[in-house]
Amino acid sequence: MFDDASAYSGKVTSYDSPIYIADAALYLMKHQPDLKITDPYALDEGQLAAAVDLLKKQKEHVSEYWSDYLKEVQAFSTGDSVIGTTWEVIAQVAQGENVPVEAVLPEEGSTGWSDTWMISADSQNSNCAYAWMDYIMSPKAQAAVAEYFGEAPANTLACDLTSKGFCDAYHATDAAFAAQIHYWTTPIEQCLDGRTDVKCTDYGAWTQAWTEIKG
Amino acid sequence: MNLLRRLGRGFLAIPRSGRRLLRRPGARVGLLLLPPMLWLGVAYLGALGALFITSLWGQNSFTGTIERVWTLDNFHDLLTIEVYRTITFRTLGIAALVTVVDAVLAFPIALYMAKVASPRLQRLLVIAVLMPLWASYLVKAYAWRGLLSQNGLIDSIASPFGLGTPGYGLMATTITLAYLWLPYMILPIYAGLERLPDSLFEASADLGGKSAMTLRRIVLPMVFPAVVAGSIFTFSLSMGDYIAVRIVGGTGQLLGNVVYDNQGAANNLPFAAAVATIPVVVMVVYLAAVRRTGALENL
Known part of the structure; x- marks a missing residue:
């Protein structure tokens, strides 16, 4: 995606969001150790600039950025894109439509996030809220949510109820796989990696940087 | 029945002072116009005012919440x-280009509809022009995505002539927008x-004007x-x-995308509002300029 993008020039697709800067930071973490990035969501100004430079170079070969999964599935089935960042569910849907694609975990690891439910702290019916929490965490509900949405269930007991091969495809019980995912933490001024001698760039700065990358 | 009548009378009973008010024609028109004017004032102008005020606020970099401090x-x-x-x-360039393309495409169609077609065909053509507006915006934009794909219809029609699809980008955006706004x-x-x-x-014909001359010297100035x-x-x-532009624009971005990117996870509504004032200012300038042409009486 970064070092070999030129080999697929004009056929590369990437996720359209400021948080994608973390993917570039993750690449630099491994390949440019002198930048001393330890957390892809904690970048000081110099580290952010390096990630932005990398993404600007990649952009020369990008055909389009994607944000909804219909768009990416379509681009891969027509051949407008041949390589790109993806969600597991997009690869699964494309394979279901007989598009020859494969999702791989890069040697650098990957970014990712957990979808979350929220309950209002001011809920008037707290008993119902607890009952609902019990329900949504139950294997049955988790299996339904995971299959409907195309993601690994939060409760691994759900894997007995999902369709055959589902949990394997989404690496739901693969701890070694999960260990390589750097989960989304919204960048803030206070460095998330514990550094106190510098200020980190916050999500607002990332948003502005993303606008500049797209130009 | 009796109950209904009594209810009706109840509803229609207007106090004496109100009756006197209603006899005055000015007051009657005023009352009639009050709700739509309120709607216009609050929902449209009020929202624009709120937009401008928000653009003068800041954002807390830690919590992401709006800070109501003037800046x-x-x-x-x-x-x-x-x-x-x-x-x-x-964005200005694309909007201008879309406008020119639409004007060039629309003029002959409108001329045929207004001056050549029979009254029956005229009605059918008006319906035909309006028909694309009945379909969803997204369906039409995604249809253009399919058409403009590298193996899409445009490419297969153009390839015998040694041409191809322009691919996804600003050109594709211009084509799609020109299609969407043509009606x-x-x-x-x-x-x-x-x-x-x-x-x-x-x-014009009696005075020896050919069709081209009539179009140029009579029709165009009057229809401008x-x-x-x-x-x-x-x-x-x-x-x-x-x-x-998100669907067919490739890596391109316009002002609207900057507004969009600053909402959601970024939650920088003040900056989004500031960006959104640019089109408003441009349109105010544009409207002030076209007022001289008498275009506003043609809306």
């Missing part, structure tokens, strides 16, 4: 950071041409305000669009 930082960033100027001029250009021009008396065409009226629609709709 010009957003406008300072907008003016000093080069990429926003680039995007503004790109908004055809209808004002059609209305303008319909008002043009046929006797003018005859007079209608074209400008149509351009207000195509220009402003293109200025604010961010969906078509």
Whole structure:
């Protein structure tokens, strides 16, 4: 995606969001150790600039950025894109439509996030809220949510109820796989990696940087 | 029945003072106009005012919440950071290009509809022009995505001539927007041409004017305000669009995308509001300029 993008020039697709800067930071973490990035969501100004430079170079070969999964599935089935960042569910849907694609975990690891439910702290019916929490965490509900949405269930007991091969495809019980995912933490001024001698760039700065990358 | 009648009387019972008010024609019109004017004032102008006020606020970098402290930082960033100027001029360019393409396409269609077609065909053509507006915007934009794909219909038609699809990008965005807004250009021009008396065409012919000359010296000058009226629609709709460019725009971005990117996870509504004032200012300037052409009477 970064070092070999030129080999697929004009056929590369990437996720359209400021948080994608973390993917570039993750690449630099491994390949440019002198930048001393330890957390892809904690970048000081110099580290952010390096990630932005990398993404600007990649952009020369990008055909389009994607944000909804219909768009990416379509681009891969027509051949407008041949390589790109993806969600597991997009690869699964494309394979279901007989598009020859494969999702791989890069040697650098990957970014990712957990979808979350929220309950209002001011809920008037707290008993119902607890009952609902019990329900949504139950294997049955988790299996339904995971299959409907195309993601690994939060409760691994759900894997007995999902369709055959589902949990394997989404690496739901693969701890070694999960260990390589750097989960989304919204960048803030206070460095998330514990550094106190510098200020980190916050999500607002990332948003502005993303606008500049797209130009 | 009795109950209904009594209820009706209850509803219609207007106190004496009110009755006197209703006898005054000015007051009656005023009462009639009050609700729509309130709606216009609060929902439209009020929202614009709120937008402008928000653009003068800041954002807490830790919590992401809006801080209601007056600041010009957003406008300072907008003016000093080069990429926003680039995007503004790109957006203006695309909106202008879409408007020109639509005017060129719409004029012959409108001329045929207004002056050549039989009354029956005229009605059918008006329906045909309006019909694309009945389909969802997204369906039409995704249809263009399919057409413009590298193995899409446009490519297979153009390849025997050694041409190909322009691919996803600003060109594709311009084509898609020009398609989407074409009816908004055809209808004002059609209305303008319909008002043009046929006797003018005859007079021109009697004086020896050929068709081309009549079009250039009679029709175009008289229908120009209608074209400008149509351009207000195509220009402003293109200025604010961010969906078509996301679907067919490749890596391109317009002002609307910057507004969009600053909402959601970024939650920088003050900056988004500042960006959103650019199209508003441009449209105010544009409307002030076209007022001289008499286009506003053609809307």
